Amino acid sequence: MSASSSISPSASHLGADPKIVRRLSSVSHIILVLSGKGGVGKSSVSAQLALSLSSSPSPADSDRNARVGILDIDLTGPSIPRMLGLDGSSVKQSTDGWVPVYTDASQHLAVMSVGFLLRSKNDSVVWRGPKKNAMIKQFLGDVRWGELDYLIIDTPPGTSDEHISILEYLRTFNPTAVMVTTPQAVSLADNLRSLDFCRKTNLPVLGLIENMSGYICPHCKDCTNVWGKGGGEALAKREGLRFLGRIPIDPGLVRVLDDAKEDAQHELEKQLDGTRLSTTEPVTIDQPLPQEGQAAESKETEDKKSATPAGTILSRTTIQRYKSSLTFPIFQEITDQIRTLAHQHRLHPQPSGVLSSSES
Ligand SMILES: Nc1ncnc2c1ncn2[C@@H]1O[C@H](COP(=O)(O)OP(=O)(O)O)[C@@H](O)[C@H]1O
Numbered sequence: 001m002s003a004s005s006s007i008s009p010s011a012s013h014l015g016a017d018p019k020i021v022r023r024l025s026s027v028s029h030i031i032l033v034l035s036g037k038g039g040v041g042k043s044s045v046s047a048q049l050a051l052s053l054s055s056s057p058s059p060a061d062s063d064r065n066a067r068v069g070i071l072d073i074d075l076t077g078p079s080i081p082r083m084l085g086l087d088g089s090s091v092k093q094s095t096d097g098w099v100p101v102y103t104d105a106s107q108h109l110a111v112m113s114v115g116f117l118l119r120s121k122n123d124s125v126v127w128r129g130p131k132k133n134a135m136i137k138q139f140l141g142d143v144r145w146g147e148l149d150y151l152i153i154d155t156p157p158g159t160s161d162e163h164i165s166i167l168e169y170l171r172t173f174n175p176t177a178v179m180v181t182t183p184q185a186v187s188l189a190d191n192l193r194s195l196d197f198c199r200k201t202n203l204p205v206l207g208l209i210e211n212m213s214g215y216i217c218p219h220c221k222d223c224t225n226v227w228g229k230g231g232g233e234a235l236a237k238r239e240g241l242r243f244l245g246r247i248p249i250d251p252g253l254v255r256v257l258d259d260a261k262e263d264a265q266h267e268l269e270k271q272l273d274g275t276r277l278s279t280t281e282p283v284t285i286d287q288p289l290p291q292e293g294q295a296a297e298s299k300e301t302e303d304k305k306s307a308t309p310a311g312t313i314l315s316r317t318t319i320q321r322y323k324s325s326l327t328f329p330i331f332q333e334i335t336d337q338i339r340t341l342a343h344q345h346r347l348h349p350q351p352s353g354v355l356s357s358s359e360s
């Protein structure tokens, strides 16, 4: 069974934007990553979930790995390109919309972020509400994701314009959410507000992850509870959420995610005998899409181009280095639960805002 064969019939998308329906009908599962505050690890959890899912079997065809997309809608602080080593990559336009950036030639992980549309990673954009809304609509309606098993959406902290817009557009696609918290109380209080938002908007929460939960000394393997421990699990219990697990502070993970580009660049330069990577001109944010039928390269050529040289190297660096990190096996257990829960939700969509922790 292919991802597209399990799509909802178009009748179920009544009232949805036809461009978005066309793009997202071939996406099986849409999962938003949320947290009440910034800096708790939403982007790193989104990146890990995407990496981990793309190296697990597809739920549609166990003979191949899952095809995953990651959409970064943190418009003022996009960090997904950096975490996946794709800083400096750019989005291409085809006759059929924006081509996402692929992390490697196998095209199992497609990435879209406003970070790819800025000329420099240090550029900032001042976004007003309607402009944010238009950008998000464009990300959903203009990106040629193709068939995806999972689309992971990394969101800004709290409950902002971006959350409201994306939920409005995705309403008919049965999205779900995963919440991330750190053990500290302030973060937990912020999470209550996020949870309230999920309930009010009927966004089912698959579960809660406690990130930065203790520090495991790489030498003696002793765990120190730097910011306490167990707050996330207690919150989950109290709110009837499933607790998906805790991720310790892992200095190795910081190196994998924060130094991904440098590592990829270094590897590539070694192979190319010192030649610097060239990056292509990014598209400007308001650039209109070409008309149908306008001269275009074949899909195959475009796709080969969009798999960046750095990305090809990444298939041996970020993903492999992530797999050898302390966090990978811990996160894999979280991923397995998310896969199962997302599948169950697809078969039996939950009408309520929060999935009961007793559902398995
Ligand atoms: N479990 C962890 N161990 C070590 N560092 C982490 C962990 N989770 C996140 N980080 C680091 O903390 C910083 C903030 O995380 P990030 O994912 O950007 O948070 P958010 O998206 O919620 O703002 C990043 O530099 C990230 O690499």
Ligand SMILES: [Mg+2]
Pocket: 042, 043, 044, 074, 077, 079, 155
């Ligand atoms: Mg972030």
